[in-house]
Amino acid sequence: MEQADLGLIERYQEQDSELRALWEQHQEYERILQKYEGRPYLSPTQMQEIKQLKKKKLAGKTKLQQVLQQYREAEE
Structure with missing residues (x-):
């Protein structure tokens, strides 16, 4: 995660x-x-669980990036 994104989250x-x-x-x-x-x-x-966790993490990160993009646009 980039520092700018971490700042927005904070x-x-x-x-x-x-x-x-x-x-x-x-x-x-x-x-x-x-x-x-x-x-x-x-x-x-356990290997299967790791695959599922990685998919969930990626889906969550995609959604998180969408939310952060809204804040980036609002700050411009």
Whole structure:
């Protein structure tokens, strides 16, 4: 995530519950994925869960970028 985006999130998350929820969800997915990456072996079930988490994270990031774009345009 770029510094400009992080600044927007920091500025607007208090007043925008959708933005705050998307950001918290993104961070949670990142924490879970990092936990899996630290393991020396993953079961097929865990590998499938990682794939699903990555898809959810990407979908959430896409939505988060859309919300941030609205704030970027409003600030211009």
